[in-house]
Amino acid sequence: MLVRMNMGTYKGTHGLRETFNKYRKQFCLRLTLTQVQLRLPKKTIEEIDQWVKEGRFKSRSDAIRIIISLYEEREKTREFLTMLTTRSEEAEERPETLIPLEEYR
Numbered sequence: 001m002l003v004r005m006n007m008g009t010y011k012g013t014h015g016l017r018e019t020f021n022k023y024r025k026q027f028c029l030r031l032t033l034t035q036v037q038l039r040l041p042k043k044t045i046e047e048i049d050q051w052v053k054e055g056r057f058k059s060r061s062d063a064i065r066i067i068i069s070l071y072e073e074r075e076k077t078r079e080f081l082t083m084l085t086t087r088s089e090e091a092e093e094r095p096e097t098l099i100p101l102e103e104y105r
Contacts, residue, residue, distance in 0.1 A: 038064070 040048075048063045057063035091098055 045060070048057075048060050051057050051063055052059060057066065
């Protein structure tokens with residue numbers, strides 16, 4: 001699997017390091033890690049090495065783990081948005097199925 005993320009758009013963004021640290025902590029909680037061989041284009045490796053040099057990541061391995069974790073989080077967000085959109089369409093088609101907030105509390 002090839003995963004690329006253009007981190008240049010995040011340069012100087014406040015809170016980026018905190019976000020990465022959050023994902024680092026998640027990986028520290030995992031009991032076992034499996035080593036895999038990964039082939040990436042030279043340009044991608046150069047970008048990752050630059051991010052490591054800039055201190056964005058501790059290592060290549062750290063960068064790839066965090067990038068994959070961010071990708072997984074994005075996919076979960078997309079799934080949630082799809083579910084919300086579907087529910088919104090259902091509510092428009094059948095408004096009688098909606099529960100008023102007053103009854104929910």
